[in-house]
Amino acid sequence: MSLLVKKLSVSYEDNGHALQALECVDFVAQKGRITALVGESGSGKTTLGKACMGLLPKNATVEGGITLGDKPLLGMTEEDLNKVRWSELAMVFQNGAANFNPVYTILDQVAEPLIQHRDMPKPQALELAGQALLEMGLKPEEHTRYPHQLSGGQVQRALLAMAQILDPGVLILDEPTASLDAMSKGFVSRAMVQNKEKGKAIFLITHDLELASQLADDLYVLYLGQVMEKMAGSELFSEPRHPYSLALARSFPSMETARDLGGIRGDAFYRLLHQHGHRNGTPHRHAHIASSEAGHEPGHAPPSGCLFHDRCTQAREDCRKGLVPLTGSNGRKVRCLRGGIVDLLDLKGIAHSYD
Ligand code: ATP
Known part of the structure; x- marks a missing residue:
């Protein structure tokens, strides 16, 4: 059932x-x-x-x-x-x-x-x-x-x-x-x-x-009450696509995770996410979500546009308004106007440089 x-x-x-x-x-x-x-x-x-x-x-x-x-x-x-x-x-x-x-x-x-x-x-x-x-x-x-x-x-x-x-x-x-x-x-x-x-x-x-x-x-x-990403469990640490998923994965304190995220994919994601923020002149914001810098609670007035835009390193103007749909195939879906960090940063092309 x-x-x-x-x-x-x-x-x-x-x-x-x-x-x-x-x-x-x-x-x-x-x-x-x-x-x-x-x-x-x-x-x-x-x-x-x-x-x-x-x-x-x-x-x-x-x-x-x-x-x-x-x-x-x-x-x-x-x-x-x-x-x-x-x-x-x-x-x-x-x-x-x-x-x-x-x-x-x-x-x-x-x-x-x-x-x-x-x-x-x-x-x-x-x-x-x-x-x-x-x-x-x-x-x-x-x-x-x-x-x-x-x-x-x-x-x-x-x-x-x-x-x-x-x-x-x-x-x-x-x-x-x-x-x-x-x-x-x-x-x-x-x-x-x-x-x-x-x-x-x-x-x-x-x-x-x-x-x-x-x-x-x-x-x-x-x-904030919206599905940001749907994936296989095994992809959470190795290949998160939504910036929030990455931030969540990075915020998880464990030796295992630290090792995974220190690997090529996690590390490349993280560095590239930051580089991208700087390249586009958007304010740098650390992707780590420690409790001291936790974001919104669900509220009476949630942010417009992508609910994560004001914590996201790669947000553009259009992320701040309108609805952001959850798109992708059945197995993998992401709610990001930029197609998630993998597509945007072309990780597959660049990751090998961290080998
Ligand atoms: P946690 O991981 O801490 O258990 P959660 O993800 O399960 O949190 P929920 O308990 O589903 O979150 O709460 C979602 C939102 O709804 C929160 O802002 C919470 O304060 C609010 N909420 C939950 N129950 C009620 C209620 N009975 N009346 C008003 N608000 C509520």
């Missing part, structure tokens, strides 16, 4: 103003693939996940379409959505422990969807829940603990066990590895790959660009 999002716009009513969290987003999480959504904080990632689950708050206005297989989700009654949630589409939210009820054991809670949705007798449901928890690396003596008696990593793994318990075709995971130890991160990553291999569609929302680049078959880069 695949999850298809078409021209989705979401705005929140915020003190009498409309805050545009998503703008005309097209997105697909295909079966048998891991699809990652990355972008800085506030870019609208969780909003997209919640919109798919029909769990946006009351102050949200939604336009566009969301389809699960052949079922349109937008406009579905709450009763019908409840039948779809857990059994066909499940989401693991950020802040694991907050998603469990503190007064029930995790075993009871992981068993609950089986009892509610499948009318399974409790003893059988508990047995299956126990197996699911074991598969996620939780020892039998941990199953009967309350959420506050588990570590963050154990809670996250228990949540993932619960999300998978009814074998839904689509799994949405919002920051599933945030603040996890290496072992828990390994379990969660393996679970994603195993689910993909079983033919599930995995929709991964993450700040962990390294994880996204390693696991994602498809990757979307979101900025």
Whole structure:
């Protein structure tokens, strides 16, 4: 089963103003693939996940379409959505422990969807829940603990066990590895790959660009509620095309990344991006997005033209006005009037000079 999002716009009513969290987003999480959504904080990632689950708050206005297989989700009654949630589409939210009820054991809670949705007798449901928890690396003596008696990593793994318990075709995971130890991160990553291999569609929302680049078959880069680029996960560090994707990749602190970006492509991109800015007399602006120089939050008055133009080293006058479409073939799309940095800077022709 695949999850298809078409021209989705979401705005929140915020003190009498409309805050545009998503703008005309097209997105697909295909079966048998891991699809990652990355972008800085506030870019609208969780909003997209919640919109798919029909769990946006009351102050949200939604336009566009969301389809699960052949079922349109937008406009579905709450009763019908409840039948779809857990059994066909499940989401693991950020802040694991907050998603469990503190007064029930995790075993009871992981068993609950089986009892509610499948009318399974409790003893059988508990047995299956126990197996699911074991598969996620939780020892039998941990199953009967309350959420506050588990570590963050154990809670996250228990949540993932619960999300998978009814074998839904689509799994949405919002920051599933945030603040996890290496072992828990390994379990969660393996679970994603195993689910993909079983033919599930995995929709991964993450700040962990390294994880996204390693696991994602498809990757979307979101900025101020717009998709700036769609690519293969493996291209995020090696061949980002949108200046924002490059800036995002460069802002990711890791030895691995530093090595990748120190390589020909990353380095050439970076140098050429800067040279280009100087050549054209545009003010030099460092592409690195440290938090101290973070750009806009989605707001009531987003910039006109390309939403990234005032942080971009290669912006021209026409980037400051009008709409910028997302163009390219199915696998690779970029929202840049200059065709992205590869075309503009002719990297392929020049990169070998850095060999
Ligand atoms: P993070 O990575 O920090 O989780 P995100 O990319 O998931 O961020 P969202 O949580 O989707 O971003 O938020 C997108 C924008 O919508 C932000 O500006 C946020 O403040 C705003 N927003 C989210 N929920 C609401 C709400 N209930 N009411 C008003 N504004 C909201």
